[in-house]
Amino acid sequence: MKILNIHKSITSDELLNLLQEKLNPLFREQKQSDLNFTIENNDGAIEISQPEVYEGYLFSIAINGNELWVTRSEHYVDDVNSLTIESILNDLFVELAGEKGITFVLEG
Numbered sequence: 001m002k003i004l005n006i007h008k009s010i011t012s013d014e015l016l017n018l019l020q021e022k023l024n025p026l027f028r029e030q031k032q033s034d035l036n037f038t039i040e041n042n043d044g045a046i047e048i049s050q051p052e053v054y055e056g057y058l059f060s061i062a063i064n065g066n067e068l069w070v071t072r073s074e075h076y077v078d079d080v081n082s083l084t085i086e087s088i089l090n091d092l093f094v095e096l097a098g099e100k101g102i103t104f105v106l107e108g
Helices: 012-031 080-100
Strands: 002-005 038-042 045-049 057-064 067-072 103-107
Touching: 012 038, 012 045, 012 057, 012 080, 057 080, 067 080
Parallel strands: none
Antiparallel strands: 002 067, 002 103, 038 045, 045 057, 057 067
């Protein structure tokens, strides 16, 4: 799990909307692929999945105050699509934090 402090409050709906708006277009641009990911709120955590290709979620993001708790599925750690999504997520989190920036609290 990776824990990021974005130094501002955000709701799961705000995060969901941001990811639904930007993740798939950015992925298609970077990978030149028609693959679309499902991004949904599952009991308060935002999950990114692609049921036609992957079993379960690729990423689960929970919000705890100003922190984003990002869990990557252990089954797809070295998968090129998962690595691309992680890179896009990192850029979107920086955008989300704005000038306040991001602090890594834990990565492991």
